Amino acid sequence: MMLLSDRLLAGDPRAIARAISLIEDESPHAAALVGRIYPSTGRAYLVGITGPPGAGKSTLVDRLVAELRRSGKTVGVLAVDPTSPFSGGAILGDRVRMQAHAEDPGVFIRSMATRGHLGGLARTTAEAAIVLDAAGYDTIIIETVGVGQDEVDIVRTADVSVVTLVPGTGDEVQALKAGIMEIADIFVVNKADREGADRTAASIEMMLALDDAMGEGWRPPVMRTEATTGRGVSELLAMIDRFREQSVDTLGARRRARAEWRLREILGRRFMQHLEGHVLAPGEFGEWLDRISGREIDPYGAAAVVMERALGKTTSGVFVDEKTSGVFFEKSAKDSGNVAVGPGVALGQAKKTPDVFLGIDHVGIAVADVDASLKFFAGVLGLAADAPQDVQGQNTRVRFVDTGDAKLELVESLAPGSPIGNFIEKRGPGLHHVALRVADIHAAIATVTAAGVRMIDQQPRRGAHGSLIAFVHPGDTHGVLVELKQPRAKGEGR
Numbered sequence: 494m495m496l497l498s499d500r501l502l503a504g505d506p507r508a509i510a511r512a513i514s515l516i517e518d519e520s521p522h523a524a525a526l527v528g529r530i531y532p533s534t535g536r537a538y539l540v541g542i543t544g545p546p547g548a549g550k551s552t553l554v555d556r557l558v559a560e561l562r563r564s565g566k567t568v569g570v571l572a573v574d575p576t577s578p579f580s581g582g583a584i585l586g587d588r589v590r591m592q593a594h595a596e597d598p599g600v601f602i603r604s605m606a607t608r609g610h611l612g613g614l615a616r617t618t619a620e621a622a623i624v625l626d627a628a629g630y631d632t633i634i635i636e637t638v639g640v641g642q643d644e645v646d647i648v649r650t651a652d653v654s655v656v657t658l659v660p661g662t663g664d665e666v667q668a669l670k671a672g673i674m675e676i677a678d679i680f681v682v683n684k685a686d687r688e689g690a691d692r693t694a695a696s697i698e699m700m701l702a703l704d705d706a707m708g709e710g711w712r713p714p715v716m717r718t719e720a721t722t723g724r725g726v727s728e729l730l731a732m733i734d735r736f737r738e739q740s741v742d743t744l745g746a747r748r749r750a751r752a753e754w755r756l757r758e759i760l761g762r763r764f765m766q767h768l769e770g771h772v773l774a775p776g777e778f779g780e781w782l783d784r785i786s787g788r789e790i791d792p793y794g795a796a797a798v799v800m801e802r803a804l805g806k807t808t809s810g811v812f813v814d815e816k817t818s819g820v821f822f823e824k825s826a827k828d829s830g831n832v833a834v835g836p837g838v839a840l841g842q843a844k845k846t847p848d849v850f851l852g853i854d855h856v857g858i859a860v861a862d863v864d865a866s867l868k869f870f871a872g873v874l875g876l877a878a879d880a881p882q883d884v885q886g887q888n889t890r891v892r893f894v895d896t897g898d899a900k901l902e903l904v905e906s907l908a909p910g911s912p913i914g915n916f917i918e919k920r921g922p923g924l925h926h927v928a929l930r931v932a933d934i935h936a937a938i939a940t941v942t943a944a945g946v947r948m949i950d951q952q953p954r955r956g957a958h959g960s961l962i963a964f965v966h967p968g969d970t971h972g973v974l975v976e977l978k979q980p981r982a983k984g985e986g987r
């Protein structure tokens with residue numbers, strides 16, 4: 494069996510129709526297909542025809558097709574107009590008219606379905622144009638109703654943009670407002686048989702004359718056509734050819750701009766798909782919307798949290814649990830807003846052995862005089878202090894201050910040359926060490942040394958209150974003196 498892409502490249506109309514359907518259905522095969530045929534594209538010339546409904550675009554396209562066929566060119570037509578007769582749901586006369594091309598293998602006409610999602614139509618139209626290009630059509634005409642951004646994006650897909658207006662409806666002003674004016678390469682006042690065609694053409698000319706942004710280059714001409722009779726159509730086609738000739742040098746830049754728009758659109762969409770498929774839990778997007786409408790978080794804040802999770806980074810104080818991709822919300826009494834908190838960066842979690850390390854037992858503070866320092870810790874802060882204790886062999890005196898959680902160990906040197914005396918002499922009084930409470934000090938030492946971290950004390954020794962302690966070498970702990978402490982078990986003697 495021949496591949497769909499091969500049949501398409503051979504110009505098989507059924508393969509073309511099938512390929513465009515895949516694109517419209519956003520089938521996963523569509524991207525692969527576009528990838529396969531893309532190298533064979535870039536030869537067709539894309540003509541965009543836009544304008545308000547009823548301006549006569551379809552009639553004009555029909556005439557252009559006939560004209561192009563006469564000159565031997567093959568034509569693909571994409572009608573992105575919900576009211577287009579090509580969609581089959583239109584006026585009998587139009588349907589009859591289109592049947593003129595129905596038997597012509599040199600013409601392929603396709604109405605693009607409006608699936609209702611913003612931006613989607615522009616994308617599928619651009620991809621359908623790629624299909625027609627690969628299939629070998631010389632000219633591709635894209636008809637679209639010019640009303641909004643979506644249509645402007647569709648017109649951007651074209652190599653030349655023809656903006657169609659009709660006399661006396663004030664459409665030219667509408668066109669300006671919709672931003673269509675800026676993208677027009679050629680203006681067409683269709684229904685030139687009607688009254689007011691001159692006035693409409695003149696008012697467009699005037700707008701163009703007033704446009705300061707208009708540079709040296711191409712000045713959009715204002716053409717007049719009568720699509721029903723075909724008057725002015727060959728002149729329009731000649732103008733399209735002239736534009737094509739004069740824009741040979743700029744066509745590359747225009748197509749590059751189109752590529753940029755496409756790539757940005759695809760990346761934006763893919764990133765959203767990634768977020769919804771792999772970063773956010775099912776239904777979580779809606780929860781964010783609820784929180785934003787409930788004023789719990791602003792859209793930028795929500796976006797920041799989601800972005801950080803998607804990129805696996807933590808910044809601006811938001812903690813992300815990379816293992817579960819979960820962000821947890823905690824309402825605190827002080828802060829009525831939601832604060833994103835998590836269990837912390839996952840890095841250490843994998844290795845944490847909670848049955849070995851139980852938390853901070855105390856923070857050691859080197860002071861010149863334990864009793865004098867209590868003026869602050871007990872007197873000012875009102876914390877309760879234990880009785881002083883002298884630690885033999887270390888020449889230090891310690892007093893533990895109860896903070897309600899971890900304790901503060903105030904340490905004073907009793908003789909010059911003691912470890913605390915040396916510390917104060919070198920670095921001054923202040924934070925000296927952090928003591929981590931462990932259940933089994935031998936197991937804790939084994940855990941640390943197994944990782945190649947040096948111990949000051951290879952074996953535990955007796956500390957204050959009958960505990961067993963051992964210090965980790967500060968050279969391996971980023972300058973922090975870490976004490977491992979196994980408190981004296983209840984009932985155990987000193």
Ligand SMILES: Nc1nc2c(ncn2[C@@H]2O[C@H](COP(=O)(O)OP(=O)(O)O)[C@@H](O)[C@H]2O)c(=O)[nH]1
Nearest residue numbers: 546547548549550551552683684685719720721
């Ligand atoms: N009087 C007049 N009517 C036209 C002309 N061109 C198209 N029409 C009619 O205008 C109506 C809308 O045309 P259509 O091509 O469907 O417009 P579209 O919505 O822009 O595609 C149809 O009844 C056409 O026959 C024209 O040049 N003069």
Ligand SMILES: [Mg+2]
Nearest residue numbers: 550551574577
């Ligand atoms: Mg139409």
